[in-house]
Amino acid sequence: MSDPRWALMAEYETAEALVAAAQAAHDAGFRAIEAYAPYHVEGLAEAVGFGRSRLPAVVLAGGFVGGLGGYFLQWYAAVRSYPIEVGARPLHSWPMFVPVTFEMTVLFAAFAAFFGALVANGLPSLAHPIFDAPDFDLATRNRFFLCLRTDDPRFDEARAGAVLDSTRPLRRAEVAR
């Protein structure tokens, strides 16, 4: 783990080349693979070994918390805390509680989606070794990058280099820690 390098990096011009390279590295047994693209490339996350995201479950939970919480808030206020009897109408008038319950469901599910994605992605994180890599400012423009991290227990410099070279990148570089 005392490798002064964070990863070996290769740069590509097209999304297809990056997906193929990520697949090749994964097939060669590497697991600490990171791939960078300027837009959402279909199939890239699967190629680097990303399984299913748990985000939808988090959003569902957020919706439940919001909906139940919103309904409870209204029930508690209207039935327990401050009951007002108007012409013997029921205090627990659930149809009138639907709009606020709906809004709170959507609000909390949206919070869960937004903040869930941020937390799962480990953002905000303003400093990262990859930002010092050569050409990496093009990762948000038109270039695609593949990194094989040195903290992979199966990392082996010669083999990693050979795999990256076999994918015919535009260039190769080392990323310092």
Next chain:
Amino acid sequence: MADVPVSRETGVLRAGWGYASVTDKIAGLVLTRPVRWPWLAAFAATFAGTLVYLGAMTYLFIKGVGLWGIRIPVAWGYAIADFVWWIGIGHAGTFISAILLLLRQRWRTSINRFAEAMTLFAAGMAGLFPILHLGRPWFAYWLAPYPDRMNLWPQWRSPLVWDVFAISTYLIVSALFWYQGLLPDLATLRDRATGRGKRIAYGLLALGWRGEARHWARHETAYLLLAGLATPLVVSVHSVVAMDFAIGNTPGYHSTIFPPYFVAGALFSGFAMVLTLAIPLRKAFQLEDFITELHLDHAAKVLLATGWLVAYGYLVENFMAFFSGDRYEIAMTVDRWTGFYAPVTWGLMLCNVALPQVLWWRAARRSPWLLFALSIVVNVGMWMERFLIVVQSTSHDFMPSAWGRFVPTRWDWIFLFGSISMFAWLFLLFIRLLPAISISEMRELVKEESE
């Protein structure tokens, strides 16, 4: 190995654009384009209008709502008409960014970003009016549910309370959705910016986005889920606004058609505002390759379709007044067409029903300046509709002894035009500080259109 993709001529994007060129074009509008006099002049004018608006608010808080022409029986006046109008305009942004995303409409890509910004600013303008209209605005926080020393709670059975929840949820969810989509573009601006100040500012806003594959996957999931959540929200917000009226028993308010009728009107006015903003924007920033005539044509078709939904609403509203046999509804409807406010009724029929019929002609749908003029006409027409519902109904309710007229004062006009100035000012700031078109989605579009 495939070549670097270059777009073909497809209608939604002109030929010859690649990843690098779309990025540099859109980022350049923010980072390198010099400030020119038309923008400066518009900025100065709208900033002056914004200052007048803020000053007028201060004066309103000192003097009270009697500045406006509202007198019982017409207690709602311009403030509430402006509120309904603005919140309606906001709807098109979410419709474009959420519903058209789920329907996989590629033409949404180049217009969703600024349409969402429009939504945020319009909903912001809308949110101000009910607070300004409160007799004691410093108690606005009483609308929030919190355990207080007075042991009071909001009245959950009131649509006005639902409105607070609907509007604030809409504002927050729209802002989250917008920021989620903006993250990769902020990273692009961070990486393309040359000045240190800009790099730090965009760097902080980008939260360290680096475009890793897993990040993109979660980003896409979150974006689609937010779109799915925003979709029922679009329908719910104006429905709740409509219930502010429909649950009251005033003739002209008390109607079950109001929620769908309001939502259709919201999309109608919202698409009109999208065109009002898109046409000058594409001209000034030379974005004709991204916002093509096909986009204008599609937006015009939506305008035509929602215009007919609105016309159907007018038809049913008038028919039901007579079909119900309710003498107060009938009297109110007759007054609408022949009474003091009849010019507004006829004006809105001209603006919202008659004139938009030119959109049946393809040449009209593809003529930017005609569309621009028509979009202004529809904006005015929809404002008149909101005015008519709010004001005329209350001015002519049950007993003749309770009838009364509303005549706007100069302050009513100052608040209307003040809010328009502030909206335009915010939009002018937006187009110079943030990418007006989603850069990362345009790169994806280049890829799709090159195949």
